Amino acid sequence: MELSPTAYVILGMVSREPRSGYEIKALVDNSTRFFWAASYGQIYPELKRLSEAGLLEGSDVPRGERRRTVYAITGAGTEALREWLRQPPSTFEMREEGLLKLFFSGVLPPEEAAGTLRAMREHRLGVAERLRGLEPETEEKRKAKDPYPLLVLQGGIEFNEWFADWCERMEARLLGSAETEGSK
Secondary structure, three states: OOOOHHHHHHHHHHHOEEEEEOOOOOOEEEEEEEEOOHHHHHHHHHHHHHHOOOEEEEEOEEEEEEEEEEEEHHHHHHHHHHHHHHOOOOOOOOHHHHHHHHOOOHHHOHHHHHHHHHHHHHHHHHHHHHHHHHHHHHHHHHHOOOOHHHHHHHHHHHHHHHHHHHHHHHHHHHHHHHHHHHHO
16 A cells, blocks of 8 residues: 555654544644645545554544544554655655745846745744744653654754845845946
8 A cells, every 4th residue: 555645644643642633633733834734634534544554543532522533553554654764755845935936036126026035034034933932842852762853843943044044145135236237
């Protein structure tokens, strides 16, 4: 059975402890979403597929009147996750609409194109700040002998700070060249 990237996200999330679909989505939104998102529309069908394949085991754990299924990883699920983790990454993709817009900004005056750089910079600074807010919680997990979320978090912080700095430098370059052209 070939597994989707969302399936591996789910296996990874339940490998740490059993979780409901809602808990998986909440965890994704505060961790991997910054580099690999998963929606409810992806998570729930995958939970069903993984259960049917014997990689997860669901059990009903109602919360009050609400029906709730909590999923735990099986031995076969753990082995599938380990096998995937041992393979080199095959997807190296970055989707950044701001870069796409900047790429085609030759049809705009430099001052207008600089607005895209400013927007990207503000966004990246906001993401870095939000990630920094997750550091104390992630540091606690590191103390519990799982250093990997902290490594990824610190990489995300550094990447977003670098990206914001790059935007600032490119804006200065763009506006500096516009001033030079304007003085000719």
